[in-house]
Amino acid sequence: MLLFFWEISFGFVPESYQITEVKHYVTSENIQILLETTGKIDYQSFFLHHPERLVLDLKNTKVGFPFQDLTINEGGVNKIRFGNYDKDIFRVVFDLIYPVESKIFWVENESEKKYQLVIEFSSKDLKNEENRELVAAPRELRPKRVVVIDPGHGGEDPGAIGPGGTQEKDITLDFARVLKRVFDENGNYKTLLTRNSDYFLPLKERIKIAEIHQADLFISIHADSNHNRYTRGASIYCLSLQGASDEATRCLAEKENAADLIGGIPLSENNDLNLTLLDLALTENINQSLRYGTLVLREIRKVQLLKFEKPKQAGFRVLKTAKVPSILIELGFISNPQEELRLKQKEFQLSVAQAIVSASTQFFAFPREEPLLPQSVKATEKQ
C-alpha cells in the first residue's frame, strides 16, 4: 500500500512558481511584508530561537529578480534574507529583534492571476509563552526580576576600537553573555539580551525591548575611549533632565548617540524630549536609576578602578525611558592598551558581572528607599 503511494508521488511533476517582487509596509501597529508570486505556493513556516527568526520555506519556487538581503530595522524585524535552501525550496528568513506574533495569509485575485503572500508581524502581543508569563503579572508579584542587558553597538557599528584592534561591539556582547549567566545562576532573575549576535540594533529598539517586557532593570554595556591612552576606569551614566551637563559628558553622549545615524534613524526628537522632561515619572525613574547606579559603582570599585565616583548624567537616547530604571556602564577604556587586554579577560568580566548582580540584589532589597543622591548631579570632573 505504501509503495503504491510512493509511485504516484514520483510520477507527479510539480508546477514551478516565481516570486516577482518583495514589498514592505510599516505602521505603528505592525509590519507587513508582501511577496508577489505567480501562483499560490505551498509553504511551511516555523520560528527558530537564539537569535529569534521566522523561517518561511516556499516549495518549487524561484526568484524572478536579483535578490539581496533587505534591512528593515523596524517593528521587531531586523533583516529579511533570501536563499535557495534546497533545489526546490526557496527559503526566506526574517531576523527578529525580539519575539513577535506573526500571521501569514494569501491575498489573491484569481481572474487577474495576482497572488500575494502576506507576512504580518505585530509586536503588541508576545507570542512566546515565557514572555507572556513575564508580562502577565504586575512587577511586584512576579517570581523573578526581569533584567534586560544591552550589549552596545553591533553589526556595521563597531563602537570604539582599541590600539590592539579590539572592537567595542565584541567586548560588550562578550561581557553581556557573562553577566546574563551570573544573573541566571543567582536564581532570582530572568534576563534577556537585546542582541545575542553581531548585528546593528537601533537605540530606540533596545529600550523598547525593556519596555515590552516590563523590565525591572535595563543595563546598557559599553567600553569607553579617549585620545589619552592612559585614561582608564569604569563609569556609569544615567539619563539627565538637563541633558549633558559638562563638556566631557556632552562629547560622550554625542559619540554614543551617533550610532543611531548609522542605522538611518534621524536624531529629531527634540520636541519629544522637551515634553518628556516635564514628566514626573521620568524624574522618579531617574532617581531610581541613580540609586541603582550608585550601588553598582560601590560594588564595581572593589574589582575595577573608577573613572568617576558617582553616576554621571547625560542625554543618552538608549536610556530615555520613564518606565525602566536604566544605567549605561562604561566597563573601562578600550583606548588604554592595558584595559583593552583586561576587558577581554574572563576573570575580569566575571568579577564585574558579580559586582553588578550583587548591587542589583541590594537595589531590590530596599525598593522604597529614598534616592541616595539629589536629583541633579553636577559633573565637575574633566577627562
Ligand SMILES: [Zn+2]
Ligand atoms: Zn559605546
